[in-house]
Amino acid sequence: xxxxxxxxxxxxxxxxxxxxxxxxxxxxxxxxxxxxxxxxxxxxxxxxxxxxxxxxxxxxxxxxxxxxxxxxxxxxxxxxxxxxxxxxxxxxxxxxxxxxxxxxxxxxxxxxxxxxxxxxxxxxxxxxxxxxxxxxxxxxxxxxxxxxxxxxxxxxxxxxxxxxxxxxxxxxxxxxxxxxxxxxxxxxxxxxxxxxxxxxxxxxxxxxxxxxxxxxxxxxxxxxxxxxxxxxxxxxxxxxxxxxxxxxxxxxxxxxxxxxxxxxxxxxxxxxxxxxxxxxxxxxxxxxxxxxxxxxxxxxxxxxxxxxxxxxxxxxxxxxxxxxxxxxxxxxxxxxxxxxxxxxxxxxxxxxxxxxxxxxxxxxxxxx
Amino acid sequence: xxxxxxxxxxxxxxxxxxxxxxxxxxxxxxxxxxxxxxxxxxxxxxxxxxxxxxxxxxxxxxxxxxxxxxxxxxxxxxxxxxxxxxxxxxxxxxxxxxxxxxxxxxxxxxxxxxxxxxxxxxxxxxxxxxxxxxxxxxxxxxxxxxxxxxxxxxxxxxxxxxxxxxxxxxxxxxxxxxxxxxxxxxxxxxxxxxxxxxxxxxxxxxxxxxxxxxxxxxxxxxxxxxxxxxxxxxxxxxxxxxxxxxxxxxxxxxxxxxxxxxxxxxxxxxxxxxxxxxxxxxxxxxxxxxxxxxxxxx
Numbered sequence: 001x002x003x004x005x006x007x008x009x010x011x012x013x014x015x016x017x018x019x020x021x022x023x024x025x026x027x028x029x030x031x032x033x034x035x036x037x038x039x040x041x042x043x044x045x046x047x048x049x050x051x052x053x054x055x056x057x058x059x060x061x062x063x064x065x066x067x068x069x070x071x072x073x074x075x076x077x078x079x080x081x082x083x084x085x086x087x088x089x090x091x092x093x094x095x096x097x098x099x100x101x102x103x104x105x106x107x108x109x110x111x112x113x114x115x116x117x118x119x120x121x122x123x124x125x126x127x128x129x130x131x132x133x134x135x136x137x138x139x140x141x142x143x144x145x146x147x148x149x150x151x152x153x154x155x156x157x158x159x160x161x162x163x164x165x166x167x168x169x170x171x172x173x174x175x176x177x178x179x180x181x182x183x184x185x186x187x188x189x190x191x192x193x194x195x196x197x198x199x200x201x202x203x204x205x206x207x208x209x210x211x212x213x214x215x216x217x218x219x220x221x222x223x224x225x226x227x228x229x230x231x232x233x234x235x236x237x238x239x240x241x242x243x244x245x246x247x248x249x250x251x252x253x254x255x256x257x258x259x260x261x262x263x264x265x266x267x268x269x270x271x272x273x274x275x276x277x278x279x280x281x282x283x284x285x286x287x288x289x290x291x292x293x294x295x296x297x298x299x300x301x302x303x304x305x306x307x308x309x310x311x312x313x314x315x316x317x318x319x320x321x322x323x324x325x326x327x328x329x330x331x332x333x334x335x336x337x338x339x340x341x342x343x344x345x346x347x348x349x350x351x352x353x354x355x356x357x358x359x360x361x362x363x364x365x366x367x368x
Numbered sequence: 369x370x371x372x373x374x375x376x377x378x379x380x381x382x383x384x385x386x387x388x389x390x391x392x393x394x395x396x397x398x399x400x401x402x403x404x405x406x407x408x409x410x411x412x413x414x415x416x417x418x419x420x421x422x423x424x425x426x427x428x429x430x431x432x433x434x435x436x437x438x439x440x441x442x443x444x445x446x447x448x449x450x451x452x453x454x455x456x457x458x459x460x461x462x463x464x465x466x467x468x469x470x471x472x473x474x475x476x477x478x479x480x481x482x483x484x485x486x487x488x489x490x491x492x493x494x495x496x497x498x499x500x501x502x503x504x505x506x507x508x509x510x511x512x513x514x515x516x517x518x519x520x521x522x523x524x525x526x527x528x529x530x531x532x533x534x535x536x537x538x539x540x541x542x543x544x545x546x547x548x549x550x551x552x553x554x555x556x557x558x559x560x561x562x563x564x565x566x567x568x569x570x571x572x573x574x575x576x577x578x579x580x581x582x583x584x585x586x587x588x589x590x591x592x593x594x595x596x597x598x599x600x601x602x603x604x605x606x607x608x609x610x611x612x613x614x615x616x617x618x619x620x621x622x623x624x625x626x627x628x629x630x631x632x633x634x635x636x637x638x639x640x641x642x643x644x645x646x647x648x649x650x651x652x653x654x655x656x657x658x659x660x661x662x663x664x665x666x
Contacts, residue, residue, distance in 0.1 A: 071564060101566070118471070344516065363444060
């Protein structure tokens, strides 16, 4: 057997080791760069997810019912960014009657980064033209004992700012269209002035300065024909927003339905007997009220507005084509009163959320 | 043939080949020299590559830091505020701006002492920010609603923060803090402020390129104290190429502007270089476009 001495194998091994080390080093550097790049992109993806979460709340404002939150109240949300490109979770907090803070934390898909942002949102209230306790484009007929007041009143038990200036009691197009019946103007109608003759006519398809179609689109409840008795409804301490006859609870502002101000739309006529509610009532037809029904907020009637029987009570403002108020009982007197607070609560509840003027967007860091 | 070494085995002996020949040795030496030279060349080249890679990584890290930090600081500026832009000064070499440091919310109506002073009671929760409000450094923005039915009339009232002290409690019984404020602008604006209003405390900060004593260029930050003026500048990102930081300011149409209230986008070009005396070709730059997310609504 032939054997040869030498260092070729050793040298070859050494070269292999050095070559391997270099290749491994290059691979590791490449991997590191890839990881750094990935890590650098993760916060951007998390930020995008947080943004998406915040804006999703603005877009889904009505269906989420954020307007029903009381001041200080908070509602949580969570979701995924389509792709999936990340996820978000956060909360919507009501800061005041008009202001909300949306806090949204986004995560990248691999949960390597989290970013938290805040979006300050302000409600733009529905702009209803309520300029008197009772406005009518046609005739107004009152009965003895009726009270129409343009003085700003605060509903009992409500936490409202101090009353503001008075509005006219009745606002109508022609003085001759007003029939006070047995009611003396001085005693029955008050306001500043008690009666204002003004141009009250509306363009077709509009009421209180708003397209009826817009009000229809905003409706929380669409009432069918028939005689309705409405009132608050709750189950297990939670308000039943879906119940058609639940129009909020004006008697218990701190109760489960106390902050619920729905927009109720009746495409045909509507008859109400007794009960109570709050919000905005829009009737595309005639409204007939009896049995001491009480409502807090604007009432917009495109047809005839009639109250009969035991004093219906409307606190907010009524706008109708024609008005007939009759009294047949002794237990109460029909009242139509102006309340800026009731109107404001109702129109704010139907408000559209928008980022506040300047500085609406902010990064949120937990205070150390 | 002469041999240098003793026979390596009986078999070699038998064939008359004892050890290695001189030629073999020379060939081996030459080959070994070639391999050794290659290895040394490899090692030297590797070292050079490593140094270049390290320098390139430093440059990359510098640019990455600029890409991460600048949008963080600038994206939230309210440049278009009609009562005063958040951009205090803007130059090609840097920008001075009002940087939000804390966010809190009023838990009751303000106590109005006069048209230009009063007390804000802010809730303990929720609160956000990098640090607590500091009277020596901070001023405040407070959200004011002039007409509830018209969001366009809302504005951010501004005031100097004079002191901060714990409040006994907010109206709802929770713990809070009292911020004493003065120099309210516009005067009388506190009547438009109500419970729940956001309160942003801010300080004025400058981001700028500067050269240190050794001549190295950096992106530096300095803070503005209300009484002592500008503080010392601190290097934050670098080293940069000399004058390797350029800001440009653009309005809603994309044109460059010199009016702070018109700024809707800030473009920063940062050029980084490695430390020391690096070989040429290792400098790199990045262009960062920062859209201001808090521009006034159209």
